[in-house]
Amino acid sequence: MLSVLRLRRLIRQVPLQTSFIFLFLLCILSVFLSSYFLYAVKRKLEPSLTAGHSADDLYVTPSRPLPFLSGVGGTLSSDGTRTDPVVLVFVESPYSQLGQEIVAILEAARFRYRTEISPGKGDMPTLTDGQRGHFVLIIYENILKYVNMDAWNRELLDRYCIEFGVGMIGFFKANENSLLSAQLKGFPLFLHSNLGLKDCTVNPKSPLLHITRARQVFSGPLPGDDWTIFQSNHSTYEPVLLAKTRSAESTGLMHTSVVQDLGLHDGIQRVLFGHNLSFWLHKLVFVDALSFLTAKRLSLSLKRFILVDIDDIFVGKEGTRMKVADVKALVETQNELRRSIPDFTFNLGFSGKFFHAGTDEEDQGDDLLLSYVDEFWWFPHMWSHMQPHRFHNQSVLAEQMMLNRRFAEDHSIPTNQGYAVAPHHSGVYPVHIQLYEAWKRVWDIRVTSTEEYPHLKPARFRRGFIHRGIRVLPRQTCGLFTHTIFHKDYPGGPQELERIIDGGELFLTVLLNPISIFMTHLSNYGNDRLGLFTFKRLLNFLLTWTHLKLQTLPPLQLADKYFQLFPSDAEPLWQDPCEDKRHKDIWSKEKTCDRFPKLLLIGPQKTGATALYLFLGMHPDLSSNCPSKETFEEIQFFSGHNYHRGIDWYMEYFPLPSNSSSDYYFEKSASYFDSDVAAVRAAALLPRARIITVLSDPVERAYAWYQILVVDGQRLKTDPASVMQKIQTFLGLENQVDYHKILARGNAHSQSVSFDQSQVFLRSYYRDANIQLSKLLYKTAQVLPGWLREDLLNIR
Numbered sequence: 024m025l026s027v028l029r030l031r032r033l034i035r036q037v038p039l040q041t042s043f044i045f046l047f048l049l050c051i052l053s054v055f056l057s058s059y060f061l062y063a064v065k066r067k068l069e070p071s072l073t074a075g076h077s078a079d080d081l082y083v084t085p086s087r088p089l090p091f092l093s094g095v096g097g098t099l100s101s102d103g104t105r106t107d108p109v110v111l112v113f114v115e116s117p118y119s120q121l122g123q124e125i126v127a128i129l130e131a132a133r134f135r136y137r138t139e140i141s142p143g144k145g146d147m148p149t150l151t152d153g154q155r156g157h158f159v160l161i162i163y164e165n166i167l168k169y170v171n172m173d174a175w176n177r178e179l180l181d182r183y184c185i186e187f188g189v190g191m192i193g194f195f196k197a198n199e200n201s202l203l204s205a206q207l208k209g210f211p212l213f214l215h216s217n218l219g220l221k222d223c224t225v226n227p228k229s230p231l232l233h234i235t236r237a238r239q240v241f242s243g244p245l246p247g248d249d250w251t252i253f254q255s256n257h258s259t260y261e262p263v264l265l266a267k268t269r270s271a272e273s274t275g276l277m278h279t280s281v282v283q284d285l286g287l288h289d290g291i292q293r294v295l296f297g298h299n300l301s302f303w304l305h306k307l308v309f310v311d312a313l314s315f316l317t318a319k320r321l322s323l324s325l326k327r328f329i330l331v332d333i334d335d336i337f338v339g340k341e342g343t344r345m346k347v348a349d350v351k352a353l354v355e356t357q358n359e360l361r362r363s364i365p366d367f368t369f370n371l372g373f374s375g376k377f378f379h380a381g382t383d384e385e386d387q388g389d390d391l392l393l394s395y396v397d398e399f400w401w402f403p404h405m406w407s408h409m410q411p412h413r414f415h416n417q418s419v420l421a422e423q424m425m426l427n428r429r430f431a432e433d434h435s436i437p438t439n440q441g442y443a444v445a446p447h448h449s450g451v452y453p454v455h456i457q458l459y460e461a462w463k464r465v466w467d468i469r470v471t472s473t474e475e476y477p478h479l480k481p482a483r484f485r486r487g488f489i490h491r492g493i494r495v496l497p498r499q500t501c502g503l504f505t506h507t508i509f510h511k512d513y514p515g516g517p518q519e520l521e522r523i524i525d526g527g528e529l530f531l532t533v534l535l536n537p538i539s540i541f542m543t544h545l546s547n548y549g550n551d552r553l554g555l556f557t558f559k560r561l562l563n564f565l566l567t568w569t570h571l572k573l574q575t576l577p578p579l580q581l582a583d584k585y586f587q588l589f590p591s592d593a594e595p596l597w598q599d600p601c602e603d604k605r606h607k608d609i610w611s612k613e614k615t616c617d618r619f620p621k622l623l624l625i626g627p628q629k630t631g632a633t634a635l636y637l638f639l640g641m642h643p644d645l646s647s648n649c650p651s652k653e654t655f656e657e658i659q660f661f662s663g664h665n666y667h668r669g670i671d672w673y674m675e676y677f678p679l680p681s682n683s684s685s686d687y688y689f690e691k692s693a694s695y696f697d698s699d700v701a702a703v704r705a706a707a708l709l710p711r712a713r714i715i716t717v718l719s720d721p722v723e724r725a726y727a728w729y730q731i732l733v734v735d736g737q738r739l740k741t742d743p744a745s746v747m748q749k750i751q752t753f754l755g756l757e758n759q760v761d762y763h764k765i766l767a768r769g770n771a772h773s774q775s776v777s778f779d780q781s782q783v784f785l786r787s788y789y790r791d792a793n794i795q796l797s798k799l800l801y802k803t804a805q806v807l808p809g810w811l812r813e814d815l816l817n818i819r
Contacts, residue, residue, distance in 0.1 A: 106156035106187050108320050110136040110313075111148065114164045121194060122164045124300045128309065131483035131535040133589075134321045141168035147176045156187040159317045166193030166295060170208045181291060190292040190316030192309070196299050197249045211257040211288065214297075219248040219269035220280060223304060229263045231283050231294065233311045234325065234534070234569050241304060244269060245280075251297035252278040259287035263294065263308060281308055292316060303526025307568065310534065327571050328538045329364065330581055331558060332444060332472070332498070335505070335545040336373040337380065337389060338408050343508060343546040344385040350392050353548055356555045357398070363562055364573045370400040372444055374408040375430025385549075393434050400577060402442045403427050403466055410609065417461045424465040441469040442578035444498075463493070470582040472498040472540050477598050477707075479605060482532070487585055488595035490667070494582040498540045499532050503547045503554060510551045520553070524560050526568075533565060538585050594700075597670045597708045614671075617680040619688070620648070622713045622754060623705060626693025630719035631739040636691040638747050641765050644756050648676040648690040658690050661705045662698035670708065687756065713754060718796070718808050737809055 110129060114122030122138070129136045139148050141163065150157055161184065163169045169191070172180070183189060197216035204215050221244045227237035245266060252268075253260065264281035284293035294312040296305055314322035337344075345353070353369065360367040379386045405411065406426040414420040431438050443462055462468040473495060476486060485497035502523040507513055513520045523529050533539055547554035565571055576584060586593055600606045601616035624639070626632045636656060640647050650656055660666055660673045680686045695701040696716060705712065717739060739746050747762035793814055797807060 104159075104320065105154075106159045106189065108135060108317075109158050110134060110160045110162060110321070111158040112136050112138045112162045112164070113141040113168060114138055115141055115168070119164060121196070121299045125162060125164065125309075127481075127483060128300075128306065128535065131531075132310070132313075132321075132323060134313070141165065142172065142176060147179055150179070150183045151187075156183065156189065159189060159320055160313065161189060161191045163191065163193040166195050166207075169193060170210075181289070185290045188318075190294075192294050192296075192312050192316065194296045194299060195251045196297075197251050201251075212253055212255045212260060212282070212284075212295075214251050214253060215278075216251045217248065218250045218252060220245045220250045220252075220266040220278075221269045223264055223266040223280065223302075224277070225264060225304075225308075226262045229261060229283060231263055231308070231311050231315045233314045233319075234323065234571060235304075235307050235311050236568055236570050239567050245298075246301050247298065249298070250280060252280055253282040253295060253297060254279065255282075257288060259285045261285060264304065281305070303530065304568075306526075306531065307534065323535070324537060325570055325572050326537065326574060327533055328574050328576055328581060328584060329367075329533065330370055330538075330540045330575060330578065331543060331554075332370045332372060332402075332540060333543050333545060333548065333554070334372045334404070334444065335408070336371045336392070337377040337545075338374050338404075339377075339381070339505075339545050341382050341385065343505075343549060344381040345388040345392065345545065345549045346384045347387050347391050349549045349552060350388050350395070352552055352555060353392075354395055354398060356559060360558065360562060363566060364575055367575050368398075368400050368577075370402060370442075370578070372402050372404050373427075373431075373436070374404040374406060375427050375434075376407050378430070378434075388549075393436075396435055396437075400440060400442075401431070401436050402440055402444060402578070403431065403438075404444070406430070411462075415611070415613075421461040421465055424461060428465055438466065440578065441467055443468045443471050444473075460491070468493060470494045470496065470578045472496040472578075474498045474500060474542060475605065477596060478603055482528075483535070487582075487589065487592045489586070489593045490595050490669070494586065496538070496540055496578075496582055496585055498542050499536070501529050501532075501541045501543065501557060503543050503557060505544045505546050507553055508546050508550045510553060510556070513553070520557070521560070524557060525564050529557070529561055530564060533561070533571070534569070537588055538581060540581070595667075596704060597666075599708055599710060600670075602710060614674070615680065617686065618674045618677050619709055620677065620690045620712060621687055621709075622689035622715065623695065623709070624689060624691035625695035625701070625714060625716050626691070627696035627716070628693040630693075630717040632691055632693055632717045634743070635715070635717060635739060635746075635750075638743060638762065638766070639689060639750070641762075642751070642756065642758070642760055644758050645687050645689055645754075646678060648688070649678075651676070654692075657692040657694070659692045659694050660690075661701040661708075662692065662694040666700075666704060687754065715750065715753075718811070 112122065112125055112129070114125075116122070117138075117140075126136065126138065137148070137158075148157075161180070169177075169180075184191065195214065195216075199217075201216040202214075203217060204213065206213050221242075223241040223245055224239075225232070225235055225237035229237075250266075252266075260279075261283045262277075262279040262281070263283050264279070265277040266280050267275060267277060280297040282295050282297075284291070284295065286292040294308075294316065296309070298305065300306050300309060310323060357367060357369055378389055381389070403424070404427070406423045409423070411420060414423070428438060430436075443466060462471075469492065471493060474482075474485060474497070476488065476495065476497065477484060482499060485499070487494065487496045489495070502520060507520075510517050510520070543554045547557075562573070565573065598606070599616060599619070600610045600614075622639075622645075624632055624636055633656070636647065639645050647656070648658055651658055658665065658673065658676050660676075665672070676690070677688045695705070719737065744762040744766050747766075748759075751759055793811060797811060
């Protein structure tokens with residue numbers, strides 16, 4: 024206290040002139056310090072374009088990344104996580120190329136996602152539900168949309184990422200309006216744009232790497248002249264990919280084209296790409312970024328199972344078959360591949376009828392191939408290589424299969440593999456799977472594969488399924504077909520095949536699928552032996568650029584592995600054969616999609632749906648399904664065990680269509696309304712079908728159950744003729760009938776029921792559900808039923 028009093032006394036004794044001088048010196052010092060921090064320090068943070076990494080100091084151990092924060096409190100799931108395993112993808116438009124490429128990788132890897140248009144200004148999607156986060160990762164197609172976001176949404180998103188430990192991936196692709204050099208707003212990171220790059224390499228010290236191997240330099244120019252490189256002196260940024268500039272004055276220094284933000288600046292970990300995904304190495308690093316930023320919740324295993332089918336063994340015209348040298352090369356290549364893929368074995372599909380059907384040299388090749396019979400796995404095609412769906416008699420089909428079996432027995436070809444593939448990819452399509460009953464009887468077939476389920480393209484959606492005891496696996500193409508025989512004649516030139524292998528579609532197939540069964544043909548192993556070239560080059564590329572562990576399994580064990588990984592695929596999803604030209608072409612000519620219903624009446628129960636079903640049947644243009652012995656007027660196909668009987672079984676419930684264009688079939692099954700699977704199944708098989716549901720007061724429905732009374736929906740009960748008039752318009756029926764006259768002949772008096780105390784209890788019981796129903800109807804622009812409007816008014 025005494026020292027404070029002395030200081031005050033000293034200040035009072037200082038002359039006024041001296042005080043002004045002291046203040047002036049203080050201002051000068053302030054200006055000097057400000058200038059130093061504005062210019063000197065900033066210049067240290069902003070390296071020049073030439074201040075890249077030399078080859079000697081490139082690979083430094085990175086700073087330790089910020090650990091993913093657990094946040095305060097929050098709702099943990101059973102696996103201890105606080106966020107749903109869903110990626111939030113902000114795209115610039117639904118049709119943007121980069122956005123579609125991002126989504127394609129997520130879909131191929133089976134990662135759940137949600138896309139949103141990037142909000143510059145406007146509402147951010149709901150990020151949390153209570154104290155649980157909806158998203159495990161944020162992706163911005165254009166990182167500038169995030170950087171330039173309005174302050175409110177930016178703070179909201181940043182706070183979410185920090186609290187829930189959510190990372191971010193962003194892309195910066197320059198355009199003609201981009202500044203050549205600029206600082207990323209709000210970050211100690213500088214961008215240099217519109218550059219051409221070459222000679223890309225991977226930083227082996229990057230903590231991001233999982234599948235990616237940092238071993239080689241990708242020599243040559245990178246695609247495009249609109250690359251962006253990142254520079255910073257801040258310890259939060261570490262290079263992932265580096266490359267040289269292509270300019271004439273290039274010094275050979277390496278510049279960062281993909282950078283990892285360790286989260287030391289603002290608590291959020293990010294990975295930023297200086298271009299889109301057109302460069303294959305970006306796709307590989309993108310997959311690793313998904314794994315790293317989600318703490319491996321969205322991560323692909325390093326194990327990959329590969330099976331190579333060689334179809335059409337012994338089939339093919341002269342000049343396209345294998346000769347002795349080709350067979351020897353096949354065995355040598357198989358042994359070579361086994362050095363990296365333990366027990367790798369080619370899987371040969373044969374049609375015995377065409378044995379010794381080539382030139383003398385090719386027939387010698389047939390003999391040599393059979394001398395190596397124990398070196399390969401074998402599976403049967405049809406004896407005459409005919410498509411199974413062309414057989415309408417199972418006995419004739421079985422006879423053809425027996426001919427191939429006898430050929431196998433005569434030449435010591437193993438007949439216990441339990442695997443088969445139909446020629447021309449037709450027999451395994453679900454609508455023909457019943458034909459495989461013959462294969463099961465003759466060959467004990469338990470596994471097959473197809474590239475046609477649910478469709479050939481896009482390939483990332485191919486799936487397996489199980490039907491009638493046969494496990495069907497997805498099969499992949501590899502750029503080789505029956506006509507691709509000579510390297511120089513490959514469509515698009517030899518460089519196109521090499522592009523498909525080196526980081527292209529074939530590489531991505533192996534990268535994104537834990538199990539890949541590849542379809543090739545006998546003709547790919549003669550002449551230029553493109554089949555051998557393709558898989559040797561693919562193996563070399565995978566070993567060079569990835570840590571993938573390649574394995575193989577025989578088909579039966581491979582099927583076990585597939586359905587262990589994807590148990591939900593076991594349930595088939597029948598598709599409309601007429602929606603896919605390839606499927607329609609292989610479907611029986613005796614069948615027609617006109618036999619499918621165009622209207623589904625989905626209930627629910629006790630709403631008057633049965634009455635509506637009867638009213639619809641009164642219309643001359645409408646035909647209902649035939650009754651079922653088990654479920655009466657309802658087929659209950661999409662909601663229960665009947666679904667596994669197949670679409671042929673379903674079609675039998677509808678009459679053969681006449682030549683009239685006015686045929687309009689419908690069915691009613693009240694069980695569809697509350698089924699977990701009916702909507703997806705119906706949408707797949709009947710994508711254009713109209714849907715009608717009858718919404719009735721749940722109180723009256725429940726009371727009807729108690730009394731076992733039939734109580735119609737309110738409007739259907741009070742004015743059925745008007746309802747039917749609206750339905751005719753909705754269905755677009757050519758003939759309009761007067762339901763006032765039809766129903767007047769059989770009009771019955773409505774029943775009135777007193778609910779007493781039950782009414783009070785039931786209205787309280789259904790209150791929350793009715794509120795949710797009203798929100799759904801508002802969202803889908805549907806008119807609220809009168810009883811629901813009245814009930815909502817009573818709630819208020």
